[in-house]
Amino acid sequence: xxxxxxxxxxxxxxxxxxxxxxxxxxxxxxxxxxxxxxxxxxxxxxxxxxxxxxxxxxxxxxxxxxxxxxxxxxxxxxxxxxxxxxxxxxxxxxxxxxxxxxxxxxxxxxxxxxxxxxxxxxxxxxxxxxxxxxxxxxxxxxxxxxxxxxxxxxxxxxxxxxxxxxxxxxxxxxxxxxxxxxxxxxxxxxxxxxxxxxxxxxxxxxxxxxxxxxxxxxxxxxxxxxxxxxxxxxxxxxxxxxxxxxxxxxxxxxxxxxxxxxxxxxxxxxxxxxxxxxxxxxxxxxxxxxxxxxxxxxxxxxxxxxxxxxxxxxxxxxxxxxxxxxxxxxxxxxxxxxxxxxxxxxxxxxxxxxxxxxxxxxxx
Numbered sequence: 001x002x003x004x005x006x007x008x009x010x011x012x013x014x015x016x017x018x019x020x021x022x023x024x025x026x027x028x029x030x031x032x033x034x035x036x037x038x039x040x041x042x043x044x045x046x047x048x049x050x051x052x053x054x055x056x057x058x059x060x061x062x063x064x065x066x067x068x069x070x071x072x073x074x075x076x077x078x079x080x081x082x083x084x085x086x087x088x089x090x091x092x093x094x095x096x097x098x099x100x101x102x103x104x105x106x107x108x109x110x111x112x113x114x115x116x117x118x119x120x121x122x123x124x125x126x127x128x129x130x131x132x133x134x135x136x137x138x139x140x141x142x143x144x145x146x147x148x149x150x151x152x153x154x155x156x157x158x159x160x161x162x163x164x165x166x167x168x169x170x171x172x173x174x175x176x177x178x179x180x181x182x183x184x185x186x187x188x189x190x191x192x193x194x195x196x197x198x199x200x201x202x203x204x205x206x207x208x209x210x211x212x213x214x215x216x217x218x219x220x221x222x223x224x225x226x227x228x229x230x231x232x233x234x235x236x237x238x239x240x241x242x243x244x245x246x247x248x249x250x251x252x253x254x255x256x257x258x259x260x261x262x263x264x265x266x267x268x269x270x271x272x273x274x275x276x277x278x279x280x281x282x283x284x285x286x287x288x289x290x291x292x293x294x295x296x297x298x299x300x301x302x303x304x305x306x307x308x309x310x311x312x313x314x315x316x317x318x319x320x321x322x323x324x325x326x327x328x329x330x331x332x333x334x335x336x337x338x339x340x341x342x343x344x345x346x347x348x349x350x351x352x353x354x355x356x357x358x359x360x361x362x363x364x
Contacts (some may be wrong), residue, residue: 055348083318136207174207325363
């Protein structure tokens with residue numbers, strides 16, 4: 001099986017916007033990658049005779065709940081590491097193998113009440129949107145930035161607020177401060193109102209402390225990730241930085257900012273958006289190691305923000321909590337489990353095991 005952490009380099013060019021993907025590694029939201037990128041899972045038994053996988057199921061966590069429910073939390077990617085969102089329960093097939101079975105038996109997804117369930121109880125995803133509000137932005141492209149960031153919020157945040165998907169908005173200028181515009185929130189309307197409340201006189205320093213913003217936002221993302229993964233939860237964070245120029249404050253070095261990004265927890269993704277002719281695309285590509293986009297003028301801002309929001313959303317929505325009621329019962333011991341997913345012509349599978357100790361009827 002190909003490794004799901006294969007290096008990925010995307011170059012996208014259109015007449016409206018030039019964008020480049022420069023991921024040195026796929027966003028590793030899962031805490032477990034394991035062999036072949038399967039996390040806590042293993043390759044499926046040869047007796048199933050499955051074809052070579054086009055999709056990779058990386059098991060992040062699994063548990064059983066009386067009287068007989070089996071829950072598997074996993075990420076689905078293609079073999080190049082690209083996330084696969086939007087799968088439904090009917091695209092999965094369950095196979096079980098007990099101690100009396102030579103191979104696996106198919107379990108009916110309808111009879112087993114198989115379903116994709118909300119994963120908020122075990123997974124949390126935080127996004128930090130960090131905006132350059134130095135004088136050049138406020139004086140020439142504030143209206144376009146507000147429209148673009150509003151679109152970004154609507155694309156990334158679920159329409160129905162969920163505590164497992166939250167966003168905070170920060171901004172920077174020339175001061176040695178990462179200013180808070182809106183604290184972590186799951187609410188689209190609250191975040192949008194904060195964006196619409198930005199005025200041209202919000203900043204008192206016309207310079208640009210880009211490297212300071214990178215360092216401080218990485219620290220904040222690290223703190224959020226540490227807090228959100230307490231109690232056995234699995235967490236991820238994304239830092240999305242917008243600027244229309246280079247660092248002018250010279251308070252911190254490029255090397256210090258890059259080192260902070262490179263040494264950050266691998267479950268923090270870094271995206272950058274650059275506007276205009278004064279940006280340093282190489283610096284922004286290095287900082288935005290997950291993906292970066294560049295707009296030639298302010299009219300292209302919404303397109304670039306949408307490009308980034310698509311990737312942030314895809315990553316978060318490629319995690320699934322799959323649950324079903326097993327027909328195995330108490331006394332059957334430890335059983336093997338295989339899950340296969342089909343998405344059009346593509347398929348992939350993973351194998352694990354579970355104990356049926358205490359299992360009885362009555363699972364819903």
